[in-house]
Amino acid sequence: MARTGGTDAVTCGGCALSAVGAITAPAVWLxxxxxxxxxxxxxxxxxxxxxxxxxxxxxxxxxxxxxxLLAFTLLVRWRDRRRG
Structure with missing residues (x-):
């Protein structure tokens, strides 16, 4: 199954959100x-x-x-269920 442009954008957004969280959490902890x-x-x-x-x-x-990343995944799945 080929990926569409929207799926790649969602995957990239999830990875970016995960990276930001991994950097922000230790800063808040410190x-x-x-x-x-x-x-x-x-x-x-x-x-x-x-x-x-x-x-x-x-x-x-x-x-x-x-x-x-978990919150983002749940929101994307919830959005997809509401669409179709």
Whole structure:
């Protein structure tokens, strides 16, 4: 089955949204007070815990990539069902 131009545009839009989410989620995560405390925002290096970079950050990136992609996919499928 050949792809149409609209399908390629939707696929490209989903990939772009996933990339933006994967970049935005860690930026938001780094700006939170909780993360700041773990990464050295405590008094005299109190509470420095760099394990959050290995435990939380991968999940933040994955969630940032997949949650917008999932929402986009559901919206596209809902739109297609309403059309036909």
């Amino acid at each position: 700006s939170m007070d909780r993360t700041d405390r773990h990464l050295g925002g405590g008094f005299e290096n109190e509470g420095m815990d760099y394990t959050v970079l290995f435990t939380e950050l991968p999940f933040v990136i994955l969630a940032g990539a997949f949650v917008p």
